[in-house]
Amino acid sequence: MDRLPFLRAKAADGELHLKWLKAELSSLRARAPSRLQLFDRLDAEVRGAEARLSDLKVVISAAHPTLMDRGVQCAHLLDAILNKVSVTYVGALRKEGDSERRMRGLVLSASRSSGMSWIQDIVVRLDGTHAVFATFPEIPLLVAPPRHIASLYDMPGLYHELGHTAFVKFPAIGDCMRAAVAEYFDAQRRLGGPLTPGQRATREERLSAAEQYWTEWQLAELFCDIFATYACGPAHYASFVELGLRMPYDPFEVVGDPHPPDAARERACYESLSLTHRGEELVNTVRKAWKAHEGKSGPNHQYMLRCGDELLAKLVGVAISSLEEKIPTLRRYQAALPSVDDVERLTPTGNLEDVLNQSATILFLAAEQYGKWEGAALDWCARLARET
Amino acid sequence: MSLLGYVSGQIEREERLLEQLSKATFVLQSDSLGLAERVGVTAEDVSRSRDQVSAFAARLVAALARNDVDPAVAPIVKRILQSPMPVSDWSQDLRALARAAGTPGPFPHQVLATLSSIVRFIDVGFTEELYRLYGRR
Numbered sequence: 121m122d123r124l125p126f127l128r129a130k131a132a133d134g135e136l137h138l139k140w141l142k143a144e145l146s147s148l149r150a151r152a153p154s155r156l157q158l159f160d161r162l163d164a165e166v167r168g169a170e171a172r173l174s175d176l177k178v179v180i181s182a183a184h185p186t187l188m189d190r191g192v193q194c195a196h197l198l199d200a201i202l203n204k205v206s207v208t209y210v211g212a213l214r215k216e217g218d219s220e221r222r223m224r225g226l227v228l229s230a231s232r233s234s235g236m237s238w239i240q241d242i243v244v245r246l247d248g249t250h251a252v253f254a255t256f257p258e259i260p261l262l263v264a265p266p267r268h269i270a271s272l273y274d275m276p277g278l279y280h281e282l283g284h285t286a287f288v289k290f291p292a293i294g295d296c297m298r299a300a301v302a303e304y305f306d307a308q309r310r311l312g313g314p315l316t317p318g319q320r321a322t323r324e325e326r327l328s329a330a331e332q333y334w335t336e337w338q339l340a341e342l343f344c345d346i347f348a349t350y351a352c353g354p355a356h357y358a359s360f361v362e363l364g365l366r367m368p369y370d371p372f373e374v375v376g377d378p379h380p381p382d383a384a385r386e387r388a389c390y391e392s393l394s395l396t397h398r399g400e401e402l403v404n405t406v407r408k409a410w411k412a413h414e415g416k417s418g419p420n421h422q423y424m425l426r427c428g429d430e431l432l433a434k435l436v437g438v439a440i441s442s443l444e445e446k447i448p449t450l451r452r453y454q455a456a457l458p459s460v461d462d463v464e465r466l467t468p469t470g471n472l473e474d475v476l477n478q479s480a481t482i483l484f485l486a487a488e489q490y491g492k493w494e495g496a497a498l499d500w501c502a503r504l505a506r507e508t
Numbered sequence: 509m510s511l512l513g514y515v516s517g518q519i520e521r522e523e524r525l526l527e528q529l530s531k532a533t534f535v536l537q538s539d540s541l542g543l544a545e546r547v548g549v550t551a552e553d554v555s556r557s558r559d560q561v562s563a564f565a566a567r568l569v570a571a572l573a574r575n576d577v578d579p580a581v582a583p584i585v586k587r588i589l590q591s592p593m594p595v596s597d598w599s600q601d602l603r604a605l606a607r608a609a610g611t612p613g614p615f616p617h618q619v620l621a622t623l624s625s626i627v628r629f630i631d632v633g634f635t636e637e638l639y640r641l642y643g644r645r
Binding site: 196285 | 513514516517518523526531537546635
């Protein structure tokens with residue numbers, strides 16, 4: 121019963137917060153009346169918050185000690201809804217200016233051209249490093265660096281973020297990847313040759329630890345790399361390698377976050393390229409640089425157990441099969457890359473994936489031409505954004 | 509920043525699970541305390557809540573038996589494994605919970621306590637994720 125004053129305070133504040141939020145959403149909707157799906161979804165969330173507030177009031181009025189947990193849980197659920205609508209979406213929409221709208225148009229055009237049919241709308245914030253708020257996978261909030269309005273550098277990383285929305289929207293993909301991990305480690309357990317009971321126990325312990333490394337979180341990150349390379353082709357591969365080369369640490373080590381080691385991510389990206397693209401000069405040049413970076417360290421025993429090439433290839437295969445089964449509209453990027461001999465005459469054309477692949481070719485194979493190219497490419501992107 | 513991508517994607521699922529089981533617990537507790545009418549709980553609410561609790565308890569028992577990695581219950585399994593009570597006792601209590609939910613009549617107090625503990629585990633996991641995304645530091 122000591123928690124009752126806290127619950128009363130939450131209810132009083134929740135009431136005022138909801139009143140403000142409804143007025144704010146109404147005003148934002150009036151500014152963008154065509155964005156029906158976005159505002160209908162946010163209004164539905166607000167109705168959910170009203171229901172939790174009503175439940176909270178019931179607990180307060182019953183004032184029974186056994187029911188206090190439900191009151192606290194209603195307060196947490198109310199907080200969750202208010203945060204996602206208010207802090208995440210309303211915060212971003214209030215700051216949405218021409219730059220954010222242009223980036224929204226560009227990413228929406230890319231999502232349509234590459235067949236990401238589940239994406240209905242996108243909210244953009246240009247004030248951070250690449251990230252996505254994927255709670256509503258149909259209407260994600262994408263965070264990107266402000267320089268994207270004036271530079272294509274790093275932009276393929278946006279496809280990794282869109283991959284998170286696919287992973288949430290189609291949970292069967294994660295299920296298939298988890299099953300592939302279990303199958304791989306079961307097969308590993310059957311290997312090993314004649315071992316003493318002690319050796320077998322040690323081997324089992326190591327394999328179990330390696331298997332447990334692959335939580336849904338690591339699988340999600342690996343999937344997003346596969347997804348991004350599948351949809352954006354060599355441009356994403358080159359962009360990922362460039363990101364990895366910036367990092368001073370051993371690429372075979374897990375470095376304090378949910379991403380698999382960079383070496384495993386590079387392999388997953390490379391395996392996700394079409395065979396034709398693996399033969400491209402851009403890919404070979406970038407891979408050579410990556411191998412030189414890897415050569416400074418070399419795989420350790422733990423890496424080999426967790427991220428064996430056979431497992432990574434299996435995960436890529438399973439992820440791509442699942443993508444093709446669950447999202448038949450999604451297009452693999454397979455267009456031919458421009459020839460280096462033609463870059464001086466190259467003009468930007470096609471969809472965002474085409475432009476990013478043209479850009480990657482020039483950036484990595486004819487960097488001296490890149491300054492001249494990027495201005496024209498950005499103009500083309502502005503046109504793509506306007507056409508959405 | 510992919511912490512945001514994964515966590516924000518999973519929190520919706522956790523929110524739905526917490527709401528469903530928190531509400532079901534409230535309904536069964538209110539019914540057991542004789543407060544159903546006062547808090548607006550109907551016989552239909554009780555029946556639906558029993559079904560939900562029974563299905564969830566059975567799923568958790570199965571996950572504990574197989575050391576399952578089903579992502580929907582994995583965080584709860586983890587908390588059960590970390591708790592001071594032996595897993596075999598948890599499995600026994602959860603089986604009793606599933607049985608009680610499937611049998612007409614009032615819920616025994618001990619069984620409701622097991623349900624409340626599980627919902628508290630879900631709530632703790634959910635609020636940890638919530639404050640990872642939005643916490644005041």
